[in-house]
Amino acid sequence: MQAQGYFTFDRTAWQNLSNRAELPLTQQQLADIKALNDRISLEDVQDVYVPLVRLLQKKYADFEKWNRDKLDFLQIPVKKTPFIVGISGSVAVGKSTTARLLQVLLSNWFSDLKTQLITTDGFLYPNAELKRRHLMSRKGFPESYNMKELIHFLNAVKTGQKQIKVPKYSHQVYDVIKDEYDVIDQPDILIVEGINVLQLPANETIYVSDFFDWSIYVDAEADLIEKWFLERFGVLLDTAFHDPSNYYYQYAQMPREEAFAYAKKIWRDIDLKNLKEYILPTRFRADMILHKTEGHVMDNILVRV
Numbered sequence: 076m077q078a079q080g081y082f083t084f085d086r087t088a089w090q091n092l093s094n095r096a097e098l099p100l101t102q103q104q105l106a107d108i109k110a111l112n113d114r115i116s117l118e119d120v121q122d123v124y125v126p127l128v129r130l131l132q133k134k135y136a137d138f139e140k141w142n143r144d145k146l147d148f149l150q151i152p153v154k155k156t157p158f159i160v161g162i163s164g165s166v167a168v169g170k171s172t173t174a175r176l177l178q179v180l181l182s183n184w185f186s187d188l189k190t191q192l193i194t195t196d197g198f199l200y201p202n203a204e205l206k207r208r209h210l211m212s213r214k215g216f217p218e219s220y221n222m223k224e225l226i227h228f229l230n231a232v233k234t235g236q237k238q239i240k241v242p243k244y245s246h247q248v249y250d251v252i253k254d255e256y257d258v259i260d261q262p263d264i265l266i267v268e269g270i271n272v273l274q275l276p277a278n279e280t281i282y283v284s285d286f287f288d289w290s291i292y293v294d295a296e297a298d299l300i301e302k303w304f305l306e307r308f309g310v311l312l313d314t315a316f317h318d319p320s321n322y323y324y325q326y327a328q329m330p331r332e333e334a335f336a337y338a339k340k341i342w343r344d345i346d347l348k349n350l351k352e353y354i355l356p357t358r359f360r361a362d363m364i365l366h367k368t369e370g371h372v373m374d375n376i377l378v379r380v
């Protein structure tokens with residue numbers, strides 16, 4: 076994969092950027108990463124994520140120095156502001172897996188730095204509000220998010236506010252969970268993951284990406300992503316089987332074929348449409364593109380010139 080304005084590395088060229096001996100993780104830490112998603116390949120961790128974390132480390136050092144110099148020049152007392160990494164890409168491309176892996180690696184590697192993670196799913200309007208606005212079949216599209224709240228949150232984080240509550244979304248419940256929050260408390264690094272993070276909100280004067288110090292787009296061919304979407308749907312069905320409170324319970328009771336026909340329709344009419352119309356057009360806004368192929372293997376890494 077080549078793209079104007081980016082340096083392209085195939086996997087071999089990329090993995091050669093850092094020394095194989097450099098992986099500073101113990102067997103236990105590697106086991107923790109496996110526990111995150113037992114299908115994650117440790118080859119990917121070594122070959123792709125080690126050079127990626129090294130590059131991020133350089134960007135972070137540069138960010139810290141600039142902040143110190145800027146505040147020094149402006150004669151403003153030093154205030155902590157986090158380094159924010161945005162991660163975007165299609166529904167089911169593997170954003171949250173990438174984001175959680177990056178969080179584990181950064182936390183292990185830079186144990187003196189606090190790395191936290193949020194997903195923008197929590198800023199979706201709750202289902203009741205989506206229904207009121209006739210947007211249930213537009214979940215994930217730009218108008219289904221409370222972008223004002225998301226930008227407000229990012230402003231609060233960047234200006235160093237403490238104990239900021241972030242609403243939580245559950246895939247199992249298929250809704251924002253009332254009265255449950257994650258708390259973001261002055262991290263050194265914040266990872267913000269979501270399909271919409273590189274989009275230009277229609278009614279706002281600032282973009283989510285204006286807050287990012289580094290952005291990553293996770294990319295793959297649409298047919299492959301559909302396959303991963305359906306695999307994840309299968310896992311969601313299996314876990315919903317005995318739990319009537321789970322959104323997927325109703326589909327778990329159907330004949331498997333019927334449930335998968337429903338999932339294919341959701342993919343085609345909602346998530347694929349969203350990918351083509353609103354997510355893919357943001358790909359070349361990212362500082363870095365991680366391209367995946369069969370089996371989630373990263374085959375190309377692009378870094379903006």
Ligand SMILES: Nc1ncnc2c1ncn2[C@@H]1O[C@H](COP(=O)(O)OP(=O)(O)O)[C@@H](O)[C@H]1O
Binds near residue numbers: 170304370
């Ligand atoms: N590196 C990977 N190796 C194996 N499976 C993966 C990997 N990344 C994602 N997956 C699987 O692909 C599906 C979609 O990943 P997920 O992280 O939930 O995507 P997203 O957050 O983009 O919707 C899940 O079933 C997940 O387990």
Ligand SMILES: CC(C)(COP(=O)(O)O)[C@@H](O)C(=O)NCCC(=O)O
Binds near residue numbers: 165215345
């Ligand atoms: C909540 C989401 C918009 C976010 O996607 P994610 O990247 O977390 O998978 C998506 O999972 C979703 O629910 N889309 C609506 C259509 C569907 O049921 O897939």
